[in-house]
Amino acid sequence: MTTDTIARPEQRPAPRRRERASSHRQTRATTVTGLLLLAPAIIAVLGLAIIPILLVARNSFAESNVYGGITGGFTLENYAHLLDPVYAKVLGYSLGMALLNTVVCLAVGYVVSYYIVSRPPTRQSLLLLLIIVPFWIDFLVRTFAWISVLGRGGPVFGVLDALGVDTAQLSLVPSQGAVVMGLLYAFLPTAIFPIYASMRAIDPSVKEAAADLGCGWWQTHFRVLMPLSSTGIVAAAMLTFIPTLGVFVIPVLLGGGKDQLVGNLIVTLYTEFRNQPMGAAVSMMLLVLMLLAMAVAGLIARRGRKKVA
Amino acid sequence: MDRVTSWIARLVLVFLYVPIVAVIVYSFNAASGGYRWTGFSFRWYGELFGDTALLQTLATSAVVGVLAASVATVIGLLAAIGLVRYPVKGSGVVLGAIVLPLIVPEIVLGVALLSVFSFLHVPLGILTLVLGHLIITLPLTTLIMVGAFRTLDPSLIEAAADLGCTPWRTFTRVLFPLMRSSIIAAWLLAFTVSLGNIVISTFVSGVGSTTMPLRVYSLLKSGLTPELNALGTLLIVLTFVVVLSVGIQQMRRILASPSGPAPAPERTTAPR
Amino acid sequence: MKRTALIAVAAVAALGLSACSSGSGGSSAASTQLNIYAWADEIPKSVIAAFEKETGITVTVDTFDANETMISKLAAGSAGYDIVEPSQYAVQQLVGQDLVEKLDHSKITGLDNLGKKFADPSYDPGNEYSVPWIWGTTGLAYNEKCTGKAIDSWDALWDPAYKGKIYMLDNMLSAYIPALQVNGLKATSTSEKDIEKATQSLLDQKPLLAGYNSSNYSDLLASGDACVAEAYGGSAIAKVTAANPDVKFVIPKEGGTLWVDGFAVAKGAPHADAAYKWLNFTLRPEIAAMATNDGGSATANDAAKADITDKTMLESVAVYPTDEQLKDSEFIVDPGKALQYFQQGWTKVKAS
Numbered sequence: 001m002t003t004d005t006i007a008r009p010e011q012r013p014a015p016r017r018r019e020r021a022s023s024h025r026q027t028r029a030t031t032v033t034g035l036l037l038l039a040p041a042i043i044a045v046l047g048l049a050i051i052p053i054l055l056v057a058r059n060s061f062a063e064s065n066v067y068g069g070i071t072g073g074f075t076l077e078n079y080a081h082l083l084d085p086v087y088a089k090v091l092g093y094s095l096g097m098a099l100l101n102t103v104v105c106l107a108v109g110y111v112v113s114y115y116i117v118s119r120p121p122t123r124q125s126l127l128l129l130l131i132i133v134p135f136w137i138d139f140l141v142r143t144f145a146w147i148s149v150l151g152r153g154g155p156v157f158g159v160l161d162a163l164g165v166d167t168a169q170l171s172l173v174p175s176q177g178a179v180v181m182g183l184l185y186a187f188l189p190t191a192i193f194p195i196y197a198s199m200r201a202i203d204p205s206v207k208e209a210a211a212d213l214g215c216g217w218w219q220t221h222f223r224v225l226m227p228l229s230s231t232g233i234v235a236a237a238m239l240t241f242i243p244t245l246g247v248f249v250i251p252v253l254l255g256g257g258k259d260q261l262v263g264n265l266i267v268t269l270y271t272e273f274r275n276q277p278m279g280a281a282v283s284m285m286l287l288v289l290m291l292l293a294m295a296v297a298g299l300i301a302r303r304g305r306k307k308v309a
Numbered sequence: 310m311d312r313v314t315s316w317i318a319r320l321v322l323v324f325l326y327v328p329i330v331a332v333i334v335y336s337f338n339a340a341s342g343g344y345r346w347t348g349f350s351f352r353w354y355g356e357l358f359g360d361t362a363l364l365q366t367l368a369t370s371a372v373v374g375v376l377a378a379s380v381a382t383v384i385g386l387l388a389a390i391g392l393v394r395y396p397v398k399g400s401g402v403v404l405g406a407i408v409l410p411l412i413v414p415e416i417v418l419g420v421a422l423l424s425v426f427s428f429l430h431v432p433l434g435i436l437t438l439v440l441g442h443l444i445i446t447l448p449l450t451t452l453i454m455v456g457a458f459r460t461l462d463p464s465l466i467e468a469a470a471d472l473g474c475t476p477w478r479t480f481t482r483v484l485f486p487l488m489r490s491s492i493i494a495a496w497l498l499a500f501t502v503s504l505g506n507i508v509i510s511t512f513v514s515g516v517g518s519t520t521m522p523l524r525v526y527s528l529l530k531s532g533l534t535p536e537l538n539a540l541g542t543l544l545i546v547l548t549f550v551v552v553l554s555v556g557i558q559q560m561r562r563i564l565a566s567p568s569g570p571a572p573a574p575e576r577t578t579a580p581r
Numbered sequence: 582m583k584r585t586a587l588i589a590v591a592a593v594a595a596l597g598l599s600a601c602s603s604g605s606g607g608s609s610a611a612s613t614q615l616n617i618y619a620w621a622d623e624i625p626k627s628v629i630a631a632f633e634k635e636t637g638i639t640v641t642v643d644t645f646d647a648n649e650t651m652i653s654k655l656a657a658g659s660a661g662y663d664i665v666e667p668s669q670y671a672v673q674q675l676v677g678q679d680l681v682e683k684l685d686h687s688k689i690t691g692l693d694n695l696g697k698k699f700a701d702p703s704y705d706p707g708n709e710y711s712v713p714w715i716w717g718t719t720g721l722a723y724n725e726k727c728t729g730k731a732i733d734s735w736d737a738l739w740d741p742a743y744k745g746k747i748y749m750l751d752n753m754l755s756a757y758i759p760a761l762q763v764n765g766l767k768a769t770s771t772s773e774k775d776i777e778k779a780t781q782s783l784l785d786q787k788p789l790l791a792g793y794n795s796s797n798y799s800d801l802l803a804s805g806d807a808c809v810a811e812a813y814g815g816s817a818i819a820k821v822t823a824a825n826p827d828v829k830f831v832i833p834k835e836g837g838t839l840w841v842d843g844f845a846v847a848k849g850a851p852h853a854d855a856a857y858k859w860l861n862f863t864l865r866p867e868i869a870a871m872a873t874n875d876g877g878s879a880t881a882n883d884a885a886k887a888d889i890t891d892k893t894m895l896e897s898v899a900v901y902p903t904d905e906q907l908k909d910s911e912f913i914v915d916p917g918k919a920l921q922y923f924q925q926g927w928t929k930v931k932a933s
Contacts, residue, residue, distance in 0.1 A: 030395045033476075037391030038403055040384045041447065048444035049410045052421030056413070066918055067677025069656060086932045108321055115318030118311070121490075126552070128494055130322065133548050134329045135501045137541035138525050144533055145328035147797065148335065153804040171745060171806070174792045188325065190449070193498045197453045197491035201460035217310040232456035238408065239452060246414040249507075256792020257751045260931045266414045268931075271649030272753045273924045274674070276420070283417040290412040294405065340824075362642075420657045427658025512654055516616040516661045517641040524621070527644035529796040531622040531817050 060280035068274030078281035094262040098244040101183040105240045106233060108184065109191030117199045128196070132189055139186070143253050146182065147173050174256030182254040183244060191236045198232025199225070234297070242290055262286060329545060336538035353539040360536060366521040367540070370504055373435060373520060377442035378500035385450030385495060393458045394466070404455070408448045415445070419512035426513065433515030441513035442506060446499035453498065457491035612852035615859060617642045618651055619666035622816070623715060623842060625875035632862050638855050655680045655847060663850040664859055669704040669841045670754065672711045673915035681710050682846040688857045691864030694884040699841060704914045712860050713843040713881035715872050718902060718910060719750070719758055720837040722812035724802045726827045735759040735833045737809045739782070744789045748801065748810035751793035753927040754913055756783065759811055762835035769911050771919035780926030787933055802828045813840070816877030819899035830899040836909030841881060873900070
């Protein structure tokens, strides 16, 4: 009885054999259906992503004139410039910040998703709405609100002063801490929603079964719930890590603009430095790096799934 | 421990609303900038209603947001079903391609899209804005729904098929109700991302189709006016009014789905 | 029958041709639309309303956050704008990338209303491509309560006494202005050695800096979070100094610099005739004066000074510095090939 309620197909040996037999019969039909379902996505991606990216790739080998235009030609100079150690520093800082943000967002996102899933269904949608509505207020307005809350004339300093803390040299904003907090704030919905979507699909009796079988709280989470919602967690990680690299407003407004992230670098290259080809080169490098990372992550995930079976 | 997580979650919700409370409070601040409180005033609400340019951009943002989110959710749902239920050779590559726009920095993608649109003589406007927003929200919706779908118990679908449901009926009677919350979550997130998008919008917007965050961003040099706080406050108040007026009862009817795969007693009809 | 058919075909062809020609930019018919791409808050609503009333042309104004965004957008594709409002150095870039039309001076009246500084400026000799609209300076803003004394030199941005409360503008060319001038060099220098010296100054300054900020530095000064900041002179800082007597704006003794935002006609503008109407309209003294009266900015139009209603504006350093205060100020122009030295320096500074 209890085995039926576990959601993982790999843990049910009998149907797999049946599946294989039937899937043989339906292969062509399944392929056609599959392709049809994927068609709109493929068209959209081809026209709106692949072709522009090919353009960017082409530009990364182009030359730029002093006024910022792109003048055809072919040169590897842009990539050669990337070998300058200064760029390694920017990349290192960005990767570190992205990793930190992802870990923090995943931790907080997981806890919040778990909380929401444990509420009655109507409450869940309400909570989702509650979480998302603040983000309909313009991003800059929210960021400046944080600046006024954390700034010298704001309530936090007011409380600290009342408590007698010496605030003369204290600066909450701009600061590295403010950047981390700002990033967490900005990416919370993107971390919560995918994990929630995955957790939602888990049969609630799984949790009961785990408890029945003697799992403690931590074990239930680490051995049962997390692996089951792993697709959602991985999705949340991807949706947090990669875009954090491209962020450029938060480090400027909340961090004082003293530390450059890759996002700042690319925007500067495109605008102030009028060097689109070099900006394109940095983007292509980032792209290749991320694709490699995703491929590696995919391999690990596949091996992990085989292990569960 | 569950109690601890509940409290952490509630704290996070409070954290989410700290700047919102600040926005609401400052929308009534008589001072025109800075954070000193100089007195209560409705002045910014008056200025907001007189600022037709800003309200126009709000309308544009809303329209683009709804369109982009809806299209992205539909395409993402179809793709998710395709990727999980009917995997073809190379599905991994397709998923990677869908996620690709996430990896490209927005300014790079924005400029490239503009070049492509310009080459094809596509007139810039709502259409190009929707297309631009579509490509960056598609990864979100697809990933969310793949995540939900993959965690779903596939035996439910098989059971429905075994009981004689056509694929279409399986979709409408079994799949859709189970995925409903995830679909809504995906749509909400896509809409939010579209509403807040600045960089891609800068390049693919046409004359007169400025979105709201674009307008606000261009005010950075001259200073954000507090009427934006008034706008934010109204937005929050409006949403809560709508939610409350629709009522908990209505929401229960609209949004209720069985909590995940049906608990054991309801599955007595499934074959063993 | 054949004759009527022929006449019918000829009529349709004629209609078709005329439809085609009017679609391609209104060469015969006058335009009823004007598309402007400008800085936010620099064209007062009153100016647009007056223009619309007088000419019946509907004006759409889109706004950008920085010159570079505007240039990137124009360069990447035909964005459909008629009038753009670049800053002075951006004019040179637009000309270099062939994104703006050469102005036909025979169609423009009122260019002699412009102040001496702005007629035939270094960045656009003969005003061949742009018509200046408003101008301002890049100078020093400080909170007197915080500094304890009056400030008059870029030195203050390097003063360790204000450590952690110093802000510089987050713009490469703007940040190099104090760095060059504090070393006694010209802000318009293109010498590699000069730029290297300035870069070293910026590197020395970074540990003392609270941040690079081009947006809310005036709020930070008002609250005391900042003591000194490099600031753009203009309507934004003028408002703050008026509201907060502790905050002051000065042109440093090393000179500071001038900026000018003007109108140019985008290449391939769909409503070129409306664009010229706009140029003529804004050159009128009573209209140019609205930039000050309603917008709080300094107009480049000398003849307009008589129409300015709030005379205190004419005395405000933040809006209308005197020629005496400006004697060492210059326009920042496009550095041309020297840009690479600035870039190398700026990248080093930002990464340090």
